[in-house]
Amino acid sequence: MSRLFEVKKRDCAARIGELTLRDRRLKTPLIIEAGALVRDGMDLLSALACSDMRILRDDEELMSEDEEREVPRGAVLLPEEHPLYERRDLKNLHVDFFVLSHSSRLLKSPREFASIVKLREQISPDVALWVPAIATPDNIAILTYMGVDIVDNVVPVLRGYDDVFMLEEGCVRIAEMGDEQIPCNCEVCASCESVEQLKEMDRRERADLIARHNSLVLLRELRKVRMHIISGDLREYVEMRVRSSAFLTAVLRILDKDHEYFFERRAPVARRNVMLANTMESLRRVEVKRFASRVIERYEPPPEKKVLLIIPCAARKPYSLSKSHALFRRAVAGFKAHVHEIIITSPLGIVPREIEIAYPAAFYDIPVTGYWDAEERAWVSSCLRAYLEHNIHKYNAIFVHLEGECAEICRDVAADGGYDMIFTCRNGEKAVSKSALRRLRDEISKFCISEGLERDEDDRALSNVIKALADFQFGRGAGEKLTGGAVVRGKYPRLTLYESSCAHEKTDAEDAKASECGSVHRDGNCDEGCVLARISPEYGMLSITTRGARKLREAIGDAYFVLTDDFVPGNTIFAGGVLHADEKIRVNDYVIFSSRNESVFGVGRAKMSGWEMIESVRGVAVQVREFECHRDDINSSRRLRQSTA
Amino acid sequence: MKQMDGMSVRAAVFWVNRDFLMEENRAIDALTVILRTRGCRWRACRMCGFWHESVPSVTQDEILSQFSSALSAAFKKGLLRRDDDFMLKIFTSGSFFDDAEITDITRMRMLDMLSEFDGLRKIIVETRPEFVSEEKLNACISALNEANERCFMEVAFGLETADDFIRAKYINKGFSFEDFRNAALKVRKCGASVKVYLLLKPPFVSERAAIEDAVRSAIAVREIASTISLNLCNVQKGTFVERLWRSFMFRPPWLWSAVEAIIRIKIETEKAVISDPVGAGSRRGPHNCGKCDKNVKDAIEKFNLTQNLEHLECVRGSCTCMMIWNKLIEVDDLLFNAIP
Numbered sequence: 001m002s003r004l005f006e007v008k009k010r011d012c013a014a015r016i017g018e019l020t021l022r023d024r025r026l027k028t029p030l031i032i033e034a035g036a037l038v039r040d041g042m043d044l045l046s047a048l049a050c051s052d053m054r055i056l057r058d059d060e061e062l063m064s065e066d067e068e069r070e071v072p073r074g075a076v077l078l079p080e081e082h083p084l085y086e087r088r089d090l091k092n093l094h095v096d097f098f099v100l101s102h103s104s105r106l107l108k109s110p111r112e113f114a115s116i117v118k119l120r121e122q123i124s125p126d127v128a129l130w131v132p133a134i135a136t137p138d139n140i141a142i143l144t145y146m147g148v149d150i151v152d153n154v155v156p157v158l159r160g161y162d163d164v165f166m167l168e169e170g171c172v173r174i175a176e177m178g179d180e181q182i183p184c185n186c187e188v189c190a191s192c193e194s195v196e197q198l199k200e201m202d203r204r205e206r207a208d209l210i211a212r213h214n215s216l217v218l219l220r221e222l223r224k225v226r227m228h229i230i231s232g233d234l235r236e237y238v239e240m241r242v243r244s245s246a247f248l249t250a251v252l253r254i255l256d257k258d259h260e261y262f263f264e265r266r267a268p269v270a271r272r273n274v275m276l277a278n279t280m281e282s283l284r285r286v287e288v289k290r291f292a293s294r295v296i297e298r299y300e301p302p303p304e305k306k307v308l309l310i311i312p313c314a315a316r317k318p319y320s321l322s323k324s325h326a327l328f329r330r331a332v333a334g335f336k337a338h339v340h341e342i343i344i345t346s347p348l349g350i351v352p353r354e355i356e357i358a359y360p361a362a363f364y365d366i367p368v369t370g371y372w373d374a375e376e377r378a379w380v381s382s383c384l385r386a387y388l389e390h391n392i393h394k395y396n397a398i399f400v401h402l403e404g405e406c407a408e409i410c411r412d413v414a415a416d417g418g419y420d421m422i423f424t425c426r427n428g429e430k431a432v433s434k435s436a437l438r439r440l441r442d443e444i445s446k447f448c449i450s451e452g453l454e455r456d457e458d459d460r461a462l463s464n465v466i467k468a469l470a471d472f473q474f475g476r477g478a479g480e481k482l483t484g485g486a487v488v489r490g491k492y493p494r495l496t497l498y499e500s501s502c503a504h505e506k507t508d509a510e511d512a513k514a515s516e517c518g519s520v521h522r523d524g525n526c527d528e529g530c531v532l533a534r535i536s537p538e539y540g541m542l543s544i545t546t547r548g549a550r551k552l553r554e555a556i557g558d559a560y561f562v563l564t565d566d567f568v569p570g571n572t573i574f575a576g577g578v579l580h581a582d583e584k585i586r587v588n589d590y591v592i593f594s595s596r597n598e599s600v601f602g603v604g605r606a607k608m609s610g611w612e613m614i615e616s617v618r619g620v621a622v623q624v625r626e627f628e629c630h631r632d633d634i635n636s637s638r639r640l641r642q643s644t645a
Numbered sequence: 646m647k648q649m650d651g652m653s654v655r656a657a658v659f660w661v662n663r664d665f666l667m668e669e670n671r672a673i674d675a676l677t678v679i680l681r682t683r684g685c686r687w688r689a690c691r692m693c694g695f696w697h698e699s700v701p702s703v704t705q706d707e708i709l710s711q712f713s714s715a716l717s718a719a720f721k722k723g724l725l726r727r728d729d730d731f732m733l734k735i736f737t738s739g740s741f742f743d744d745a746e747i748t749d750i751t752r753m754r755m756l757d758m759l760s761e762f763d764g765l766r767k768i769i770v771e772t773r774p775e776f777v778s779e780e781k782l783n784a785c786i787s788a789l790n791e792a793n794e795r796c797f798m799e800v801a802f803g804l805e806t807a808d809d810f811i812r813a814k815y816i817n818k819g820f821s822f823e824d825f826r827n828a829a830l831k832v833r834k835c836g837a838s839v840k841v842y843l844l845l846k847p848p849f850v851s852e853r854a855a856i857e858d859a860v861r862s863a864i865a866v867r868e869i870a871s872t873i874s875l876n877l878c879n880v881q882k883g884t885f886v887e888r889l890w891r892s893f894m895f896r897p898p899w900l901w902s903a904v905e906a907i908i909r910i911k912i913e914t915e916k917a918v919i920s921d922p923v924g925a926g927s928r929r930g931p932h933n934c935g936k937c938d939k940n941v942k943d944a945i946e947k948f949n950l951t952q953n954l955e956h957l958e959c960v961r962g963s964c965t966c967m968m969i970w971n972k973l974i975e976v977d978d979l980l981f982n983a984i985p
Contacts, residue, residue: 101981133983
């Protein structure tokens with residue numbers, strides 16, 4: 001439980017925070033400088049009383065709140081081997097930061113290094129973690145990725161004194177640098193003409209220069225890391241950065257494999273960025289696994305569609321806006337109502353058409369070569385297998401319109417599972433070729449007619465999209481409740497769900513306007529109050545209104561629900577005001593909130609995970625979008641529009 | 646535990662080197678004899694692996710024969726000469742005054758044997774404080790005087806540190822400063838001198854804290870001890886410290902730390918200060934960068950024999966790695982026992 005530290009922004013487990021030190025605010029991730037700027041560190045150390053670990057601040061003090069303190073209070077984390085170690089609950093200590101002692105042990109193996117996340121899990125999320133004497137330009141990205149908030153430049157300085165020149169991608173001894181220009185343009189290197197000049201320098205003078213250079217590189221790297229946290233793509237950056245060493249690459253793989261739960265609990269449910277899946281590690285990302293598991297656990301194919309059609313992905317997102325998908329859809333146009341499309345793709349596995357705009361289905365990019373490696377194939381076929389196991393009974397036939405290796409995956413799954421699949425691309429034939437498309441059309445219509453399925457061009461797609469997205473986001477059953485008695489309007493993918501009683505009078509143009517301006521009040525019985533939900537394609541999510549939330553709550557109960565104390569919120573609800581929150585909530589989820597006395601009811605977006613809302617006392621928990629407030633003293637019910645952001 | 650029968654009759658380990666005879670302010674030969682007894686009774690100190698050398702089944706006769714054959718072999722091999730002065734260190738990887746290791750009778754017989762060595766000027770024995778009694782001391786000292794009246798006696802205690810917390814929690818030594826003080830005062834009262842072993846860098850103590858602790862400890866014992874021996878913590882097989890070391894949680898002290906501590910202890914105490922840099926330059930022993938270790942070790946050894954600080958002063962700064970060490974000491978507070 002912290003008082004002088006606050007997390008301002010999260011990107012999965014990485015955070016940007018603020019540590020208040022008397023009158024100064026230090027931004028984390030923070031580098032404590034071991035050189036001239038030692039005062040930050042010393043100030044923090046004064047909070048620890050002493051660096052000698054036996055002078056841990058005594059328990060009583062750490063258990064008590066000290067609202068007056070001006071300097072962050074810290075405590076030292078000891079390894080289990082330490083004679084003073086005792087197993088205890090670290091979450092109820094009133095501290096602002098923890099320091100990990102004996103941090104060198106982390107370097108023993110990648111597994112040890114990855115164990116930082118275990119510590120992170122043991123301490124409160126709103127407390128900073130300082131891992132001393134370990135940061136280097138090449139590991140600071142992954143340290144931050146694991147949730148480390150404070151590091152120092154001890155190693156860069158000491159390596160500098162040892163004549164080691166550091167760069168973001170690794171280090172080299174001065175003696176091995178050749179006599180070329182220095183491969184850096186920091187202020188130190190800019191003042192030096194060549195490596196030769198460095199080499200000729202007095203050893204002591206050079207030591208200080210290289211130490212300074214190394215520290216500047218660390219700082220530069222930290223700034224990059226901070227930038228990537230803000231833009232929400234630190235994972236991509238980490239995947240890039242760990243390439244420079246086998247150790248760090250192993251750390252990332254171990255994190256993905258052994259600490260999946262840690263990151264699942266912290267990964268945002270959606271973000272605005274394109275997810276780059278350029279490495280082997282990308283297959284193991286939380287976003288990928290979460291998508292796959294929600295397809296199985298939350299998604300339900302529309303029951304009226306009896307024909308499954310498996311098609312390839314497209315570079316353009318959402319897929320249906322792509323040329324190839326337009327061709328596929330035209331080919332089955334006559335029987336749209338009966339055909340259910342799922343898209344096969346790496347690394348997401350399979351994407352049912354209705355949720356193609358969900359994050360990250362509409363937000364990823366992969367290197368396309370036509371070649372699928374063994375891991376990709378295994379993963380994608382496991383996804384397809386799982387989907388068919390769950391849903392095969394809902395279909396009368398499976399058509400596969402895939403070319404090349406992609407079709408092979410289906411053949412393998414068909415053979416393993418004993419499924420009958422009709423392949424509409426011949427060997428070597430492109431899926432978009434005229435012959436293949438004609439065959440697709442003919443086979444589908446032949447089958448539908450033989451099954452007595454009538455021609456039907458209305459695929460009820462729009463309603464299905466909102467229903468599927470609601471299920472995907474809030475759990476099974478949410479969509480049916482939300483869309484029951486409601487009408488969808490708008491141009492795909494900008495769809496809006498209205499109460500059916502009023503939506504019939506509106507035109508598409510009005511809808512588009514409504515979704516842009518939000519609060520425009522219109523004449524007649526149709527105003528904002530009739531909107532239940534709308535798709536925000538920027539996030540690949542369904543945003544809900546207060547009215548929609550009331551309907552949803554009947555179906556999902558306390559899922560995605562935040563219970564607050566009795567107050568009328570402003571633009572934000574702070575963690576301190578949260579009494580309870582659903583564990584499933586992740587950053588950027590749409591959540592429903594209500595005060596304990598039920599006078600306030602509204603919707604917003606989660607800014608931290610549900611468990612974090614409960615465990616934290618500081619930080620923004622929910623960004624409020626709108627709420628209704630019924631208060632006896634006001635003697636009327638009013639609806640406040642809070643923010644449209 | 647080793648249970649090898651052949652071991653018990655195996656001879657004691659012994660060697661001869663030069664050591665400083667504090668009483669006469671000069672260096673003379675020193676014969677060190679390590680007797681194989683049943684070993685230390687405590688055997689719980691975190692850095693100590695000496696008791697692995699013990700032989701549980703050894704008999705008192707065997708110990709006596711180990712002792713006598715080591716003594717005669719030292720002369721036979723020409724390591725010592727009859728006419729020269731020398732000192733004798735009788736170590737047991739345990740306590741000389743622990744009756745379970747060496748009985749009263751054996752101790753007396755050993756001291757009796759010393760009558761034939763005219764050159765013997767001093768004997769040094771080691772013990773834990775709980776085995777010290779005035780009775781035992783008096784008996785030993787009078788036996789020694791009878792055998793050789795020119796011979797001093799010194800009793801060494803492995804105090805390690807004057808800080809009870811470090812000794813109890815980090816070293817697990819099992820006795821307090823008070824225990825040591827009482828035993829040491831008895832030694833003084835009986836007419837022998839006291840040697841104190843201090844441990845430079847116990848486990849869980851950082852480099853700078855270790856130096857400070859050694860200096861503080863030396864100051865705390867300067868009224869009692871005649872000789873201060875600074876042991877540089879090394880990584881012995883089968884110890885807790887070895888486990889820490891393998892987990893990157895312990896690094897033996899830098900030799901620069903030893904140099905710094907020795908200089909400060911010498912200046913603060915003006916006692917005989919010695920430090921045998923066992924294993925210096927190896928990964929398990931005290932070490933610097935690898936290039937200067939030999940040099941610094943030699944300087945320490947020269948100082949041991951001369952007590953002249955110039956040997957240490959002039960080796961300081963002789964290697965660029967001292968810059969690294971200086972920085973390390975400077976940022977010690979930021980390290981929280983990391984070994985960067």
